[in-house]
Amino acid sequence: MTSDTLIDASWLDYLLVAIYFAFVLGIGVMARRSVSDSIDFFLSGRSLPAWVTGLAFISANLGAVEIMGMSANGAELGLPTVHYFWVGAVPAMLFLGVVMMPFYYGSKVRSVPEFMFRRFGTGAHLVNAISFAVAQLLIAGVNLALLAGIVHALLGWPIWIALVVAGAIVLSYITLGGLSAAIYNEVLQFFVIVASLLPLTLIGLHRVGGWDGLTDKVTAAADGAPADAGVAPAAQQLESWPGQALSGFDSPLFSVIGIVFGLGFVLSFGYWTTNFVEVQRAMASNSISAARKTPIIGAFPKMFIPFIVIVPGMISAVLVSEMIELKNGGSPEGGASGEGVAYNDALLLLMRDVLPNGLLGLAIAGLLAAFMAGMAANISAFNTVFSYDLWQRYIRKDHSDDYYLRIGRIATVAATVIAIFTARIAMGYDNVMDYLQTLFGFFNAPLFATFILGMFWKRMTPTAGWVGLVFGTLSAVAVDRVAAAGLIELPGQGVAFLAASTAFVVDIVLSVVVSLVTEPKPAAELKGLVYSETPREDLVDPNEASMPWYQRTLPLAGIALAMVIVLNITF
Amino acid sequence: MSDSTSDGTSGSRKAGAFDIRNIIGALMGLYGVILVLAGLLGEHEPDKTGGVNANLWTGIGLLVVAVVFFGWARLRPIVVPQDVDEPDDDPTRPGPRRKRPPVT
Secondary structure, three states: OOOOOOOOOOHHHHHHHHHHHHHHHHHHHHHHHOOOHHHHHHHOOOOEOHHHHHHHHHHHHOOHHHHHHHHHHHHHHOHHHHHHHHOOOHHHHHHHHHHHHHHHHHHOOOOHHHHHHHHHOHHHHHHHHHHHHHHHHHHHHHHHHHHHHHHHHHHOOOHHHHHHHHHHHHHHHHHOOOHHHHHHHHHHHHHHHHHHHHHHHHHHHHHHOHHHHHHHHHHHHHHHOOHHHOOOOHHHHHOOOOOHHHHOOOOHHHHHHHHHHHHHHHHHHHHHHHOHHHHHHHHOEOOHHHHHHHHHHHHHHHHHHHHHHHHHHHHHHHHOHHHHHHHOOOOOOOOOOOOOOOHHHHHHHHHHHHOOOOHHHHHHHHHHHHHHHHHHHHHHHHHHHHHHHHHHHHHOOOOOHHHHHHHHHHHHHHHHHHHHHHHHHHHOOOOHHHHHHHHHHHHHHHHHHHHHHHHHOOOOOHHHHHHHHHHHHHHHHHHHHHHHOOOOOOOOOHHHHHHHHHHHHHHHHHHHHHHHHOOOOOHHHHOOOOHHHOOHHHOOOOOHHHOOHHHOHHHHHHHHHHHHHHHHHHO | OOOOOEOOOOOEEEOHHHOHHHHHHHHHHHHHHHHHHHHHHOOOOHHHHOOOOHHHHHHHHHHHHHHHHHHHHHHOOOEEEOOOOOOOOOOOOOOOOOOOOOOO
8 A cells, every 4th residue: 555544535425424514513413502493393302203212223333333344245245234134134023023112112211221120129229230231331432433443444543543533533422412403314314325325335335346246256265265365155145044154054944934033033033122322312212103113114125235235245255456455365454444445445445435525425424324323322321321220220310410410420431441452352343243242142132032931921020130141141252152162163143143042042031031030020010111001002103004005104114024035036 | 405494384393404304414425525626626546446436426326316315395394383392401411511501
């Protein structure tokens, strides 16, 4: 490379980035100053149409995980990565909309631990609040590591300085009011990301000679790769099923089971149905019908996002010289972490090679926006749980609002500092997706088991609530450690799937056993929290029957399901 | 475009410039204009893009998106009710307090 920086940005690129920040901060400031009744109206909660909350819902998730992680996965493993979308997201989003959303929207809880408190009481609440807070700090570290990677790639600063500066940028974004207008920003971010990744994909495809050219090149690269590089055969990289490259199982049957149960059921239902960063978006919609439609409308763009994140990753692996070398088992210099090129760099390197100045700026704006918003969401989720669920409930009760707001501010700064250190852990992983799926296995899989059992089985007791969570998480950690010690060999994300499945099963079994020997809560306290104790009419919107079919929840969910099945058959 | 134009009679107003569709349209339109100009005036980098003037075409695409959003906002304006509850300081998204005049 001729220059010190990974990406050569010109004044034009910086102008486009600056415009984006002006918009985002401008919206934040206007919201804070209350310059317009209409902003108050949009932000006052429960007033947004479903298409806005649906896009915000997708956008809240379209952060580092999606963009860098999925393109890294695409570069390393190829097309089976689409399972994260078509098996690992869409069905769970539809389930969230159809079945679970009424409970959330109806009970008006503000955090996951709060729901646990109302269903199970103190024990489960404390366990869940602590594990949620830890998970947010670790995930914030992932976002920060990727953000610092871009700063490093753009400006060539040492990675430590880039981390600290990126942390400072996020802190100022939170304090300057970006968050109070979060939904506006997320919708904007969605369009900026699509506007930059769509041209990237099209130009990339043009460079490699279209879809046929890409498949030819992937086949040639896989056939020509040295055996010790561990590259999956071309057939596995170009067909989504049975996806051995992704799950790490040699047997196609086990691979399908692993993907459907581990990823499709435990990990993805766990992630989508208990992740309040996203569920909160639906809570801002204007009716229970719009709240239910939020994840369902989000499912439509979600289906097509793999084409603009995974395909560029695959193109990068056959077009960018460093990525070709990496995939052949080499260890090229450079990369966003400053410690050699990793799969995580697939998208940045492709941008460097195919985007002209101008479009490059648009892409950088989109990526910066996504990681900042992602980390800000993690930090604020941490903040809420720390100040209200932990500090207020267990340490200092009955202080003034100002006091807790002050605690929240200290927590924000502290969380940002801690994230700088957790970012170092994330940087230790060559493919950030492996790390994230491991974390989801630890935290989300047992949570989902407890949630789903608690929601549909009124006999489940408070003791079972916390016992299941504790041992579910511990069993996932145990599987991960055993794998790290080399006793289980599963490449790809197989270990994460296995850990998640184990956590889920352990949680369910223990919860059932413990429930049978302990005392349940009285049924009267479970209204709105347990399916059988909640009147049917509380779960549906009375106005929905009068809407045209394309605005009703169930027909929309049916269309989304049919489309995703067609996509699975086609690829 | 005027923000919060009052029509007085029905006790409700249109969201105007703060309608999120107009904000999307403004950002996309601005980017579109800049990219079209960059595509027409700036140096074309055919070795990167494989011969396509990517800035120009993306710019045109963004302008189309902007027009669609402005048109949608114009045709189906969001009506803001007269009495709007002021949003709380959302404890799930802490930050500095909102600066607003005291309610009279």
